[in-house]
Amino acid sequence: MTDLPGRKPPPHPETAPTFRERLENLRHLGRLVSQIWRTSRPLTAASIGLRLIASVQPIAMLYVGKLIIDEVVRLTSLSAPGPGFAEWWASGALTTIIGLLALELALVIFSDLLARATGLADAVLSELHSNQVSVELMTHAARLDLMHFESAEYQDRLERARRQAAGRNALLSQMFGQAQDIITVATLAGGLFFYAPWLILLLPLSFVPAVWGESRFNTLAYFMNRWRTPERRELEYIRYVGSSADTAKEIKLFGLGAFLIERFKRLAHTIFLENRRLSTQRAGWGAVFSSISALTYYGAYAFIVWRTIIGDFSIGDLAFLSGSFLRLNGLFQKILLGFTQIAGQSMYLDDLFSFFEIEPTILPPAHPKPFPQPIAQGIVFDNVGFRYPDTETWAIRGLSFTLHAGETLALVGENGAGKTTIVKLLTRLYDPDEGRISVDGIDLKDMRIEDIHAHIGVIFQDFIRYSLSARENIGVGRIDDQHDMDRIEDAAERSLADQVITKLPGGYDTQLGRLFNKGRDLSGGEWQKVAIARAYMRDADLIILDEPTAALDAKAEAEVFSRFKSLASGKTAVIISHRFSTVRMADRILVLENGAILESGSHEQLVALRGRYAELFELQAAGYR
Ligand SMILES: Nc1ncnc2c1ncn2[C@@H]1O[C@H](COP(=O)(O)OP(=O)(O)OP(=O)(O)O)[C@@H](O)[C@H]1O
Incomplete structure (x- = not known):
């Protein structure tokens, strides 16, 4: 204000x-x-x-x-x-x-x-x-x-x-x-x-x-x-x-x-x-x-x-x-x-x-190439730099890494390090100012935006709590299949939302949120399970969870992620979390600072490195002792 x-x-x-x-x-x-x-x-x-x-x-x-x-x-x-x-x-x-x-x-x-x-x-x-x-x-x-x-x-x-x-x-x-x-x-x-x-x-x-x-x-x-x-x-x-x-x-x-x-x-x-x-x-x-x-x-x-x-x-x-x-x-x-x-x-x-x-600036290419399905090699960030419009500082600069097909990558870093920005670039909500992002060698800019979005399941930390029924809350994850009850139930089961929904008086037809009559509000963690089900609705090759599990209790988060890991086998995934118990499950971890990569490796490698990751991990672990 x-x-x-x-x-x-x-x-x-x-x-x-x-x-x-x-x-x-x-x-x-x-x-x-x-x-x-x-x-x-x-x-x-x-x-x-x-x-x-x-x-x-x-x-x-x-x-x-x-x-x-x-x-x-x-x-x-x-x-x-x-x-x-x-x-x-x-x-x-x-x-x-x-x-x-x-x-x-x-x-x-x-x-x-x-x-x-x-x-x-x-x-x-x-x-x-x-x-x-x-x-x-x-x-x-x-x-x-x-x-x-x-x-x-x-x-x-x-x-x-x-x-x-x-x-x-x-x-x-x-x-x-x-x-x-x-x-x-x-x-x-x-x-x-x-x-x-x-x-x-x-x-x-x-x-x-x-x-x-x-x-x-x-x-x-x-x-x-x-x-x-x-x-x-x-x-x-x-x-x-x-x-x-x-x-x-x-x-x-x-x-x-x-x-x-x-x-x-x-x-x-x-x-x-x-x-x-x-x-x-x-x-x-x-x-x-x-x-x-x-x-x-x-x-x-x-x-x-x-x-x-x-x-x-x-x-x-x-x-x-x-x-x-x-x-x-x-x-x-x-x-x-x-x-x-x-x-x-x-x-x-x-x-x-x-x-x-006002015209959109992120434009579809004249001759779009299809999003690779399945992703065979991976996603490459090549010297990517990005500044938000009307800002002086680079949110991300000189960023290069490869997200291999089938790999689960965790992004770690302090607030404002650039984690969400990477997700926004990866989903082409913004185009990078420098460098290039490619999937199996095809530049994101050469694909139709709708095609990119159709192949990525993403849930942001500030996901929407739709004042719709539980069924619709999950169905909107893939709007063309919003009436496919099998798919909805399957997605709910994967995200553990089914346990929340079966307890509701009207099951999948219960109106969620407080906005309308007879609406049932959920706890923060319950909402998150419902939101994560939306990402599963997509059945996408690439799944991104940008800290949507922050409100889950430790047990629930561990459960959600171990399920995620087993279900995501063969799928490429990006997880952003401040919880190291979650992060350590990833195949590889990128530690970001000021929009650049500080360290990279598996949990064990990074702990052995005794760098920033080890320091942050120790800090959090000490809190539990
Ligand atoms: N819409 C925006 N306009 C201008 N600057 C932004 C915008 N969104 C983010 N930023 C800035 O870009 C930088 C990176 O932000 P980003 O949201 O990627 O951080 P993050 O690592 O996801 O942080 P957190 O852990 O707090 O979610 C920050 O300095 C932030 O202030």
Whole structure:
């Protein structure tokens, strides 16, 4: 976690994008529309079609309103055919006004139906689209390298993209609504132009300032949001640590509740202050701009009233014109604000689409060679060097060794010596910066990553405790065979997980983990046995256990490994463990220090060497005496 002091200040207006950059962002809209179209063609077409019809409804309503008023005025000037409604009705004088009223009623009902149908189409489309984006996001994330997930910058980008996947639904309605409003404006402006052309010139005065203000604040809000992604992730993290089952034990025992709450408050407050400042400025300027707009409207209104008094316009015209002007004013504002909002939203879309532009760096070769099966000679690390991205120090340098086929190799070394890094390179989660890794002489880079992974069974120290059933927890080790019960039971037996599972109330169908109802949690060691079964599911030639036995008791670990040894006979295996009772079972041991090999040999050879291994072994053995 980082601390707030020393963070970069909130964005300055100078850092806002230029008009041109903003226009460039608009190209994302095309991508969005095609994504929406792909989601559902009929719904997209329905949403657009319904809006087209709705767009001419306002002018029709206003014009019928004008006709009604003019007709009422005409009727009031007539001499009454009689005292009651019956006489009026019988005279036939009411036919037109009744017809007009019926027409207006029909228009109102029709427009309500249209709005509901559009809302329905949009809601369904939005949800489908949001699901589609989430699926595309997950699909793309699955293509990326481990490097991307281990980097804070990419995490920020992923987080921003994820927020956009769910948060940009309003944009869809807004864009289509925008098109509808533009057509409405064209029809209304046509009517207004017919009566009093210069009134149109007054309109910009009323909306331009408001639009400018809105656009500016949208940009500022976006940058604020973007700037604060790390803090928001931190907030989420603190919220998670402070209120999740996984962390509850330690948080309670260390009494960390107040510490976390204080940290959360401090961080949230800083973000709150910035947001409040922006909202206050936005509200203040908004008030000024809407006053300007109201003044313009009433100026125009007064003029139309005057022209009506002197007889240039009928009362119906007055209603039509003032109504049109008011509507136009509102619509113009809405459209221009809509444009700035859409432009603003398109900046957020940049977060989404730029995530899709991140490409994996570990690429499949043009002409992949198959992973040797079985491994005949072995795996060779030839002068391998590797630095994690954005770090200065080499995690591994000048590393050369051979893992012979059928050999069990143990990697030993202090924390940070580079053991897990070797496994990551061996499984091509990263590519080395120097040297080469080959299997039976074939460079790992010449093989498809999926092919490599299919032939290696690996369990890391931070394996996942899936909140799935026991059967699925093992089945995911080879997803294509997740329903092969014989294979699952066999893997469970090899890893000793079967003893854990038979004790569960629902056997293999017991839900594991605490996340869901009726979930049964396991002890650390029991989880490990289940995880190791996943590696056996693969039935791979090369098995790697990266310290997954740390939580097993000594007896269980010895049992797991002696079984591993007998089962792995003929298989190539890498074991990482800090327990020498385990390590000594390996055929050969590599002692690592600072990413390089310090000693190498069998347990007996290394003890006889009286070097670092012997020293560490003595240290641990002394602990048991
Ligand atoms: N994702 C990463 N980004 C940057 N540096 C890393 C990353 N992972 C590991 N390192 C660094 O690389 C070095 C080797 O780490 P590695 O995880 O391979 O050690 P290890 O021998 O497996 O340690 P341990 O016994 O603690 O598991 C360490 O200095 C570590 O800080």
